[in-house]
Amino acid sequence: MCGIFGIVYATDRPLGDLLLDAGRRLAYRGYDSVGCATVDAKGTIDLRKGVGRVDEVAERFALGEMAGRRGIVQLRWATFGAPSHENAQPHLDSDGDLVGAHNGNIVNNTVLRERFIAEGMTVRGTNDGESCVHAVERYVDQGLGMVEAIRRAAGDLQGDYAFVIASRDEAGSDGKQPLHAIKNGSGLVVGITPEGTCVSSDLPSILPLTDRILRVEDGEMVTLWPDRVELRRVVDGTLVSREPERFTEGMDAAEKGGYAHFMEKEIHEQPKVAAELLHWLDASPHVEPFLEAIRSARRVYLVGCGTSHHACLVGAAYFNRLAGIPAVPVLAPQFTETLAATLAPEDAVVLVSQSGETKDVLNALRASRPSGARILGVLNVLGSALMHRSDHYLPLACGYEISVPATKTYLNQVLLFLYLADRLRRSGTPIDWERVPELISETLESVDAPARRVAELLDPLAEMYFLGYGMTLGVALEGALKLKEISYAHCEGMLSSEFKHGPLSAVYPEYPVLFVAAPRDAEMIVNHVNEVACRGGRSIVLATEDPLLRRTVDEYVVLPDAGQELTALIAVIPLQLASYYMSLKRGYDPDFPRNLSKTLTVD
Numbered sequence: 001m002c003g004i005f006g007i008v009y010a011t012d013r014p015l016g017d018l019l020l021d022a023g024r025r026l027a028y029r030g031y032d033s034v035g036c037a038t039v040d041a042k043g044t045i046d047l048r049k050g051v052g053r054v055d056e057v058a059e060r061f062a063l064g065e066m067a068g069r070r071g072i073v074q075l076r077w078a079t080f081g082a083p084s085h086e087n088a089q090p091h092l093d094s095d096g097d098l099v100g101a102h103n104g105n106i107v108n109n110t111v112l113r114e115r116f117i118a119e120g121m122t123v124r125g126t127n128d129g130e131s132c133v134h135a136v137e138r139y140v141d142q143g144l145g146m147v148e149a150i151r152r153a154a155g156d157l158q159g160d161y162a163f164v165i166a167s168r169d170e171a172g173s174d175g176k177q178p179l180h181a182i183k184n185g186s187g188l189v190v191g192i193t194p195e196g197t198c199v200s201s202d203l204p205s206i207l208p209l210t211d212r213i214l215r216v217e218d219g220e221m222v223t224l225w226p227d228r229v230e231l232r233r234v235v236d237g238t239l240v241s242r243e244p245e246r247f248t249e250g251m252d253a254a255e256k257g258g259y260a261h262f263m264e265k266e267i268h269e270q271p272k273v274a275a276e277l278l279h280w281l282d283a284s285p286h287v288e289p290f291l292e293a294i295r296s297a298r299r300v301y302l303v304g305c306g307t308s309h310h311a312c313l314v315g316a317a318y319f320n321r322l323a324g325i326p327a328v329p330v331l332a333p334q335f336t337e338t339l340a341a342t343l344a345p346e347d348a349v350v351l352v353s354q355s356g357e358t359k360d361v362l363n364a365l366r367a368s369r370p371s372g373a374r375i376l377g378v379l380n381v382l383g384s385a386l387m388h389r390s391d392h393y394l395p396l397a398c399g400y401e402i403s404v405p406a407t408k409t410y411l412n413q414v415l416l417f418l419y420l421a422d423r424l425r426r427s428g429t430p431i432d433w434e435r436v437p438e439l440i441s442e443t444l445e446s447v448d449a450p451a452r453r454v455a456e457l458l459d460p461l462a463e464m465y466f467l468g469y470g471m472t473l474g475v476a477l478e479g480a481l482k483l484k485e486i487s488y489a490h491c492e493g494m495l496s497s498e499f500k501h502g503p504l505s506a507v508y509p510e511y512p513v514l515f516v517a518a519p520r521d522a523e524m525i526v527n528h529v530n531e532v533a534c535r536g537g538r539s540i541v542l543a544t545e546d547p548l549l550r551r552t553v554d555e556y557v558v559l560p561d562a563g564q565e566l567t568a569l570i571a572v573i574p575l576q577l578a579s580y581y582m583s584l585k586r587g588y589d590p591d592f593p594r595n596l597s598k599t600l601t602v603d
């Protein structure tokens with residue numbers, strides 16, 4: 001949530017297009033408002049910002065024309081303060097000498113604002129990013145230099161955040177002027193280019209400029225000069241020596257590559273990322289310790305939020321049914337409040353998060369630590385907090401997922417669980433892994449037209465149900481989430497056998513209910529379809545060809561013949577596509593659904 005990027009050069013130059021490009025690449029983190037600030041050699045600050053997406057704001061305020069030797073861009077996902085001009089970032093201090101922006105959440109923002117106002121500072125909005133700037137202003141006004149002022153300010157700010165700040169007057173003995181950034185719980189990476197240095201919440205904005213990356217750790221601050229960076233510990237100001245790494249992963253992920261949207265591209269990347277994950281798992285020494293922790297655990301909890309939780313539902317079914325391992329899927333905040341209290345050292349907590357930064361998941365991790373239970377991470381973003389804080393972790397190997405709706409990372413989460421359960425399996429026929437990427441390709445091809453048809457059918461409707469059973473419960477929930485996330489229709493997912501316990505009363509003639517059926521559950525699903533059909537409801541089924549189902553349902557989306565477990569993997573694909581097509585039909589941008597952000601680092 002929220003994205004920041006800052007860059008420093010030795011001389012004035014056009015910065016607008018560069019900042020806009022960085023902003024577009026961070027847009028998945030927030031798009032309620034956008035702002036750019038530049039500072040030129042004379043110390044003149046040019047600040048332009050407004051509500052809306054990057055290109056709208058860029059056009060309104062001619063952001064592309066901005067110039068200077070230092071620049072900051074911020075993309076906001078609103079938490080403190082409604083999206084407005086005042087709350088858009090970057091922010092100035094009272095006198096317009098400092099300019100800065102943050103991502104994260106300053107939990108004591110209300111108290112700080114009251115204090116700043118009482119002390120006579122000019123507080124223009126209610127946003128917590130503004131409090132970061134005033135917190136530094138307070139110490140600069142007491143005569144401290146920027147580094148000391150930022151370190152002291154950090155002591156006043158509570159919460160997880162990263163922020164970047166510049167002083168119009170500050171210069172080194174050589175006349176060069178710096179930018180400062182600090183990391184406390186939110187992402188921050190530094191890039192070193194041949195002509196300048198930059199800092200960002202995340203790599204997509206940096207990698208087009210350089211592959212020399214310096215990772216900043218929590219509790220560190222960095223001073224960026226055009227030709228060098230200084231890394232310090234916030235607690236005592238001591239300099240930290242750390243060499244930049246060469247980042248070798250390509251940045252194709254940040255380009256749409258001929259597709260209309262990142263979501264469409266990422267859906268179609270699924271065969272490739274599945275193959276890459278399987279290849280990685282077969283070769284990696286990380287897998288055995290992870291497996292051993294699960295194998296030897298008394299109980300295994302699979303903990304995540306949103307889409308990652310839905311993958312946990314399918315994963316838990318795999319562990320229980322294939323490997324006889326008692327695995328329990330739990331939403332992260334609920335885990336923190338309930339089951340974490342009963343953890344013992346013999347338990348394993350598998351924390352699942354695409355971003356590896358979701359606050360609810362990190363809270364669950366923190367709540368689990370004192371028990372001595374084994375902490376296992378499953379994540380896509382390498383270098384994330386979850387990766388660092390887990391005892392063992394496995395990556396999802398998807399490359400960057402830019403679109404806010406998770407697609408390829410969900411599929412690889414489910415695939416990873418199936419792979420682990422298959423390795424731990426006690427009975428049944430092992431999965432033919434060689435076939436899996438091809439099966440995903442085949443599914444993408446065969447369900448595309450039916451998915452368009454499902455979107456046509458559902459588009460006129462304001463509400464609907466998606467139901468699953470056993471292994472496909474998570475799939476139905478995920479399909480329902482995807483649909484509501486990007487088409488804004490109300491779609492509820494639930495266990496198909498629960499439908500008769502109340503929601504069935506919603507059914508009227510032509511009321512749409514979609515069922516996801518794995519082969520062994522077809523007979524049970526037929527019963528559930530009949531309960532809807534005899535009340536006039538319209539049934540849509542996703543399943544492999546089954547004569548009984550065929551005779552019972554109104555619409556049939558045929559899945560390739562894949563067996564019980566792999567059906568629960570591929571059945572999500574028509575739902576991803578149907579959601580995508582329905583979003584387009586309704587005129588929305590599926591990559592950036594309203595009110596959302598890719599990474600939720602707030603409670």
Ligand code: AGP
Pocket residue numbers: 305306307308352353354355356357358361404405406407485597598599600
């Ligand atoms: C999925 O489309 C959503 N973007 C959302 O539910 C997401 O899965 C959830 O916020 C958890 O994110 P994480 O996997 O990064 O922890």
